Amino acid sequence: STVLNSTRQWQDEDRDHHLHPFTDINVLKKKGARMITRGEGVYLWDSEGEKIIDGMAGLWCVGLGYGRKELSAAAARQMDQLAYYNTFFQTSTMPATELSGLLAEVTPEGFNHVFYGCSGSESNDTVVRLVWRYWDMRGKPGKKTIIGRINGYHGSTLAGASLGGMGFMHAQGPLPLPGFVHIEQPHWYVNGGDLSPAEYGLKAARALEEKIAELGAETIGAFIGEPIQGAGGVIVPPETYWPEIERICRANDILLISDEVICGFGRTGNWFGCETFGFEPDIMTMAKGMSSGYAPISGVMVKDHIVETIGDGGEFAHGYTYSGHPVSCAVALANITILKDEKIIDIVRTDTGPYFQKRLGEFADHPLIGEVRGKGLVGAVQIARDKKSRALFDDVGRVGGICRDHCFENGLIMRASGDSMLLSPPLVVTRAEIDEMMDKARMCLDLTARDVGLS
Numbered sequence: 001s002t003v004l005n006s007t008r009q010w011q012d013e014d015r016d017h018h019l020h021p022f023t024d025i026n027v028l029k030k031k032g033a034r035m036i037t038r039g040e041g042v043y044l045w046d047s048e049g050e051k052i053i054d055g056m057a058g059l060w061c062v063g064l065g066y067g068r069k070e071l072s073a074a075a076a077r078q079m080d081q082l083a084y085y086n087t088f089f090q091t092s093t094m095p096a097t098e099l100s101g102l103l104a105e106v107t108p109e110g111f112n113h114v115f116y117g118c119s120g121s122e123s124n125d126t127v128v129r130l131v132w133r134y135w136d137m138r139g140k141p142g143k144k145t146i147i148g149r150i151n152g153y154h155g156s157t158l159a160g161a162s163l164g165g166m167g168f169m170h171a172q173g174p175l176p177l178p179g180f181v182h183i184e185q186p187h188w189y190v191n192g193g194d195l196s197p198a199e200y201g202l203k204a205a206r207a208l209e210e211k212i213a214e215l216g217a218e219t220i221g222a223f224i225g226e227p228i229q230g231a232g233g234v235i236v237p238p239e240t241y242w243p244e245i246e247r248i249c250r251a252n253d254i255l256l257i258s259d260e261v262i263c264g265f266g267r268t269g270n271w272f273g274c275e276t277f278g279f280e281p282d283i284m285t286m287a288k289g290m291s292s293g294y295a296p297i298s299g300v301m302v303k304d305h306i307v308e309t310i311g312d313g314g315e316f317a318h319g320y321t322y323s324g325h326p327v328s329c330a331v332a333l334a335n336i337t338i339l340k341d342e343k344i345i346d347i348v349r350t351d352t353g354p355y356f357q358k359r360l361g362e363f364a365d366h367p368l369i370g371e372v373r374g375k376g377l378v379g380a381v382q383i384a385r386d387k388k389s390r391a392l393f394d395d396v397g398r399v400g401g402i403c404r405d406h407c408f409e410n411g412l413i414m415r416a417s418g419d420s421m422l423l424s425p426p427l428v429v430t431r432a433e434i435d436e437m438m439d440k441a442r443m444c445l446d447l448t449a450r451d452v453g454l455s
């Protein structure tokens with residue numbers, strides 16, 4: 001191919017051939033892609049030599065930070081040894097087997113079996129297949145509907161997009177597919193009205209009870225939720241929410257699914273978000289932090305009683321060519337081993353997480369910020385037009401976009417979702433690096449406040 005050695009040339013080549021995810025093609029064609037060339041720790045560099053502090057750990061996934069040689073060495077070793085073999089036809093490979101045992105060890109009690117994929121979306125498709133098969137085997141084939149939340153995000157396959165409650169995705173095609181319904185999200189700032197967060201948490205959870213009553217428990221197979229809705233804007237539910245959701249699921253004999261793609265592997269200060277929020281799911285989806293993003297891998301942890309029930313039905317006719325890919329498994333194995341050995345999640349829970357939340361909390365007094373949300377090393381500041389009434393700006397998303405662009409121009413990656421600014425740094429972030437992120441974030445919020453006349 002042509003030798004490309006200037007940013008302009010890279011951008012032209014990319015413009016001519018590369019369709020990017022969740023991207024307005026014509027906007028990008030005009031702008032040209034920013035070519036990211038290198039990563040080290042919590043920093044990235046682009047093709048112009050600009051250094052950027054990555055407040056988003058890639059896409060919520062690079063837990064160990066960039067440049068960990070143990071992971072690249074594990075990949076190279078496995079690739080040289082056995083770059084690929086499948087786990088169909090009663091075969092397995094050492095990394096897939098070893099990783100499965102390690103996952104049984106680090107996940108909550110009762111999760112002893114994992115089904116692999118390459119992405120969170122694929123694993124949520126697996127969840128749907130498992131739920132449908134489980135109720136068939138339980139002799140209740142009517143229980144096929146799955147309930148999710150408005151503004152939840154569970155991926156971009158047909159099932160992932162249907163499990164999710166993102167209206168702008170559903171608007172592009174006949175989505176959600178039949179059998180996927182949604183209840184309100186536990187977003188106190190927008191939906192809580194005069195209720196206290198504790199009261200609102202119960203009210204939002206009881207929307208599930210109402211939906212079940214409306215549709216009939218005999219038609220509902222499962223409820224799925226992210227402990228904290230990530231892409232939806234780091235929506236941290238009130239403490240009362242998840243225990244009430246669990247109670248309602250048990251009372252109506254529906255499976256409880258925790259989508260841990262973002263909250264899993266230490267993000268909230270425990271290994272999994274369901275541990276932080278105090279509920280025990282029947283199924284857990286995992287991806288992202290499972291390999292620190294160094295290689296694509298995802299998985300579904302399945303409680304024993306579900307494995308046994310499905311096992312009674314002969315071959316479960318589902319799976320992917322790369323389910324249990326040996327190189328991805330070797331990378332995930334090295335990643336999780338480091339998380340364990342270096343006690344990184346304990347440090348998040350006891351040191352850097354509380355420090356991050358303290359620094360984030362300082363934004364509560366910023367003229368542009370109505371609410372600060374977060375847990376462990378994930379957080380959001382909610383941009384509001386009027387702090388007293390909690391009113392947002394009319395064209396939600398515009399001001400967040402202004403702030404995001406200020407960040408990118410000032411060497412900080414901070415995600416904008418609606419008018420919430422999100423941070424989810426690598427789990428290895430230090431206090432000094434947290435300070436650097438927060439100082440840049442404050443400067444960009446100040447610039448944004450000036451732009452919208454709220455300074």
Ligand SMILES: Cc1ncc(COP(=O)(O)O)c(CNc2cccc(C(=O)O)c2)c1O
Nearest residue numbers: 119120121153154155226230231259261262
């Ligand atoms: C909770 C959850 N579940 C499933 C998926 C889908 O995973 P895959 O993308 O690997 O198929 C996700 C992914 N989350 C995700 C993916 C891409 C962008 C952003 C963003 O916040 O901009 C978030 C996620 O956050």
